[in-house]
Amino acid sequence: MGLLIKNAIIVNADKIWDTRQDILCEGGKITQIASGIASGKHEIIDAAGKKVLPGLIDIHTHLRQPGREDKETIETGSRAAVKGGFTSIMCMPNTSPVIDNAMVVEFIIREAHRVGLCNVYPIGAITKGQQDGELTDMAELKASGCLAFSDDGKSVLNSRLFRLAMEYAKMLDVLIIEHCQDPLLSAGGVMNEGVVSTKIGLKGDPGIAETVTVARDIEIALYLNARVHLAHMSLARSCELIRFAKSQGIKVTAEACPHHFCLTDEACSSFDTSTKVNPPLRSKEDVEAIKKAIADGTIDCIVTDHAPHTKEDKEVGFDGAPFGLIGLETSLGLTITELVKPGIIDLSKMVDKMSFTPARIVGLANKGIIKTGADADITIIDPDHEWTVTQEGFVSKSKNSPFIGRKLKGQVEYTICGGKTVYRRV
Numbered sequence: 001m002g003l004l005i006k007n008a009i010i011v012n013a014d015k016i017w018d019t020r021q022d023i024l025c026e027g028g029k030i031t032q033i034a035s036g037i038a039s040g041k042h043e044i045i046d047a048a049g050k051k052v053l054p055g056l057i058d059i060h061t062h063l064r065q066p067g068r069e070d071k072e073t074i075e076t077g078s079r080a081a082v083k084g085g086f087t088s089i090m091c092m093p094n095t096s097p098v099i100d101n102a103m104v105v106e107f108i109i110r111e112a113h114r115v116g117l118c119n120v121y122p123i124g125a126i127t128k129g130q131q132d133g134e135l136t137d138m139a140e141l142k143a144s145g146c147l148a149f150s151d152d153g154k155s156v157l158n159s160r161l162f163r164l165a166m167e168y169a170k171m172l173d174v175l176i177i178e179h180c181q182d183p184l185l186s187a188g189g190v191m192n193e194g195v196v197s198t199k200i201g202l203k204g205d206p207g208i209a210e211t212v213t214v215a216r217d218i219e220i221a222l223y224l225n226a227r228v229h230l231a232h233m234s235l236a237r238s239c240e241l242i243r244f245a246k247s248q249g250i251k252v253t254a255e256a257c258p259h260h261f262c263l264t265d266e267a268c269s270s271f272d273t274s275t276k277v278n279p280p281l282r283s284k285e286d287v288e289a290i291k292k293a294i295a296d297g298t299i300d301c302i303v304t305d306h307a308p309h310t311k312e313d314k315e316v317g318f319d320g321a322p323f324g325l326i327g328l329e330t331s332l333g334l335t336i337t338e339l340v341k342p343g344i345i346d347l348s349k350m351v352d353k354m355s356f357t358p359a360r361i362v363g364l365a366n367k368g369i370i371k372t373g374a375d376a377d378i379t380i381i382d383p384d385h386e387w388t389v390t391q392e393g394f395v396s397k398s399k400n401s402p403f404i405g406r407k408l409k410g411q412v413e414y415t416i417c418g419g420k421t422v423y424r425r426v
């Protein structure tokens, strides 16, 4: 028994279809796209009035399992993902224990299968224990299922080690994702260093902590003719460096998060610890530059950096709170509200940034596109539906969102993963 989506206006990265189609999904694949497919013994979804997108793909999320199941589990994180329209997520290795050996990778994949909501791809650590001392066995981690490697949460400060990791990654054809933030320059800063940090008396983390790492990584990529992917870019200057590198043919790709194009460091004046994030919220000029870089292709994709933390962990002074905010359930709404509705990008470009290109960057060849033969990962949205972010509305185990109370446009109606309906708005 397959699934038949009727009356679909399909939005792919290259075009929005101008006629309604039916999409037949069988055996986890899209088997036919045509108008007026006869409904046999299929489950039927009527998509009239909605838009039908390839399932969203988040290549940067934090599930806290193993280790901090009080913040998030693979199950609750998967639930948040499908509610947010994501059919595939990649989870960062800063768990406890760290994802630095095959056993942890296999555990996560097994548990994600048991939950059975969306695809979960673990990201392996670059260095053992994320300690910046010794490389992990990247070949073994690749064999057990890692498509990408990162020490996210922190930079690989040791440049020689980072060079070696890039060389191995090139040999193995896997992706290195770098968290760009030199801790020696950050020096314990808790928000962006600038006028606001001075005014409210919080310790600033200067933008150069990010940009010197961006510049280093670009130079290493050039030297090795190897790929590097730069995580959560937050600054105008980072965008300039990436734009220049791309113009030189250097193999650099980059991502940005909704909070870095929807909020400025002014938000920290509330002392709301859900505005404390790494890299920090930046200036208005930086926010505008990130939007422009998304539109002109300097930034290749949009990711959530979903970073759940408990109320207890966040309900302390700003200095003592952990960095991070949740993003899986607000990413689509924020992107539609702040980028699509004002005309900075159109829906096709959004699909490019949130599905097609992330799939290409990590090598998921059958995802990110609605076409015959592709995986039946599909997200049906109503881009005009308005809703308000509320604490009670989150299905993530953690509620640390600075967007509570915001009105957003763009609602997920159905999420379909491998031809199975895994989320339906009630």
Ligand code: DOR
Pocket: 062, 094, 152, 153, 154, 179, 276, 277, 278, 279, 305, 307, 308, 322, 323, 324, 325
């Ligand atoms: O704000 C952040 N939180 N940035 C990171 O890089 C890590 C993340 C976390 O794991 O909490």
Ligand code: ZN
Pocket: 060, 061, 062, 092, 152, 153, 305, 307
């Ligand atoms: Zn992260």
